Amino acid sequence: xxxxxxxxxxxxxxxxxxxxxxxxxxxxxxxxxxxxxxxxxxxxxxxxxxxxxxxxxxxxxxxxxxxxxxxxxxxxxxxxxxxxxxxxxxxxxxxxxxxxxxxxxxxxxxxxxxxxxxxxxxxxxxxxxxxxxxxxxxxxxxxxxxxxxxxxxxxxxxxxxxxxxxxxxxxxxxxxxxxxxxxxxxxxxxxxxxxxxxxxxxxxxxxxxxxxxxxxxxxxxxxxxxxxxxxxxxxxxxxxxxxxxxxxx
Amino acid sequence: xxxxxxxxxxxxxxxxxxxxxxxxxxxxxxxxxxxxxxxxxxxxxxxxxxxxxxxxxxxxxxxxxxxxxxxxxxxxxxxxxxxxxxxxxxxxxxxxxxxxxxxxxxxxxxxxxxxxxxxxxxxxxxxxxxxxxxxxxxxxxxxxxxxxxxxxxxxxxxxxxxxxxxxxxxxxxxxxxxxxxxxxxxxxxxxxxxxxxxxxxxxxxxxxxxxxxxxxxxxxxxxxxxxxxxxxxxxxxxxxxxxxxxxxxxxxxxxxxxxxxxxxxxxxxx
Numbered sequence: 001x002x003x004x005x006x007x008x009x010x011x012x013x014x015x016x017x018x019x020x021x022x023x024x025x026x027x028x029x030x031x032x033x034x035x036x037x038x039x040x041x042x043x044x045x046x047x048x049x050x051x052x053x054x055x056x057x058x059x060x061x062x063x064x065x066x067x068x069x070x071x072x073x074x075x076x077x078x079x080x081x082x083x084x085x086x087x088x089x090x091x092x093x094x095x096x097x098x099x100x101x102x103x104x105x106x107x108x109x110x111x112x113x114x115x116x117x118x119x120x121x122x123x124x125x126x127x128x129x130x131x132x133x134x135x136x137x138x139x140x141x142x143x144x145x146x147x148x149x150x151x152x153x154x155x156x157x158x159x160x161x162x163x164x165x166x167x168x169x170x171x172x173x174x175x176x177x178x179x180x181x182x183x184x185x186x187x188x189x190x191x192x193x194x195x196x197x198x199x200x201x202x203x204x205x206x207x208x209x210x211x212x213x214x215x216x217x218x219x220x221x222x223x224x225x226x227x228x229x230x231x232x233x234x235x236x237x238x239x240x241x242x243x244x245x246x247x248x249x
Numbered sequence: 250x251x252x253x254x255x256x257x258x259x260x261x262x263x264x265x266x267x268x269x270x271x272x273x274x275x276x277x278x279x280x281x282x283x284x285x286x287x288x289x290x291x292x293x294x295x296x297x298x299x300x301x302x303x304x305x306x307x308x309x310x311x312x313x314x315x316x317x318x319x320x321x322x323x324x325x326x327x328x329x330x331x332x333x334x335x336x337x338x339x340x341x342x343x344x345x346x347x348x349x350x351x352x353x354x355x356x357x358x359x360x361x362x363x364x365x366x367x368x369x370x371x372x373x374x375x376x377x378x379x380x381x382x383x384x385x386x387x388x389x390x391x392x393x394x395x396x397x398x399x400x401x402x403x404x405x406x407x408x409x410x411x412x413x414x415x416x417x418x419x420x421x422x423x424x425x426x427x428x429x430x431x432x433x434x435x436x437x438x439x440x441x442x443x444x445x446x447x448x449x450x451x452x453x454x455x456x457x458x459x460x461x462x463x464x465x466x467x468x469x470x471x472x473x474x475x476x477x478x479x480x481x482x483x484x485x486x487x488x489x490x491x492x493x494x495x496x497x498x499x500x501x502x503x504x505x506x507x508x509x510x511x512x513x514x515x516x517x518x519x
Contacts, residue, residue, distance in 0.1 A: 081418050086416070088409060094409055096432070097432060108417060
């Protein structure tokens, strides 16, 4: 589905990610794990072509045989519009504080796949219901909702758009443990029901153990180990991976 | 809570002043320019609530009519400076880079020139009336608005929700209007209020110096101007009331602006 080959990222001449390669298989949950500053989020930014100014990406990233790093902006926005959906760490900051949720949810879901507002309301009401959110949130502002609710709203959009690839960049870091578990269940459900391929960025090994099929371990900008979760947990090869696994509670 | 009550109080004060000047045509007992030479320099009392001036004109009626002129000049100029400031600051902040640097240095050059001097010379050369004054106050008053809008745009355009909207292919005009501009409204509103107080002050100063609103039209400033001589003969009421009204109006606006500046009212701070 997504094949990253020798991806390097430089910001102002400093190398942040160095020759990392990994593969995200279709219909599975792949997790990138690593400590803060290991280049996980930068890798994602590079894939989505949203790197900060002054940075350069080299290498290839094939998404269905299209190199994400080489295609035009127009093609990129088409892919970001309907095929890849991204959930970020802090859901509160992902929404415009002065626009009601209903309008924003439409922007994030219905409009992207050219649905009318009426169609959107019809479909979205069911989705919100399934996620345990009331219809009333459509008339509320983001700061009136909790972090967990907002994160669920994001997932609602993902459920609506039915992207082929869902990228979640530390989606649970801002949530408490109970909500984390709930959210992970949602991701699992999304993967099982709709067959969505998920790329999950996290620094939480427990979450990886819980949901992921494959894992990619990054350390200081390099991919140090790639493999099936069960195998890596059983027989870690790299020294850093061993240390990481030992550090679990 | 305390600041809430303060805000409400000053809003009511300003509301009364604005309301009574807007409806001065109905509320004033006399025409502001009606002369009655049998009743010159009447002190405040029956018939003439705040007394009459050297031509027997009712001070209270002139006060209301003059307020209308002063507040109109201030409003028009503030709206003009708002538009100019939002356009200049918004463009500078959104584009960023070298353009932003150049525009900001240019703005700093403008700021170093005291606006009162520009307005003064413009009015003196053009022999301008009420509308030309509103125009020139507006054209010189947008600098602070532009600065605020620019800094808000720079702050907001890095925000995650803006990045996200961009990523999802939201059109640029929509991002500018509903993401950047809409979230800058609180700050723009506050700076505009202070600009408004400043515009009133400039109108009053110019008219007091005799080069603002023409003498035929009453304004708070030129009422003060004509009251200078009257004070010498003991007619204190002609100058005192416009003075008090100018004072209270500017005070009210400043208190309202100060209360709204409170960062706790901001929804988004990053």
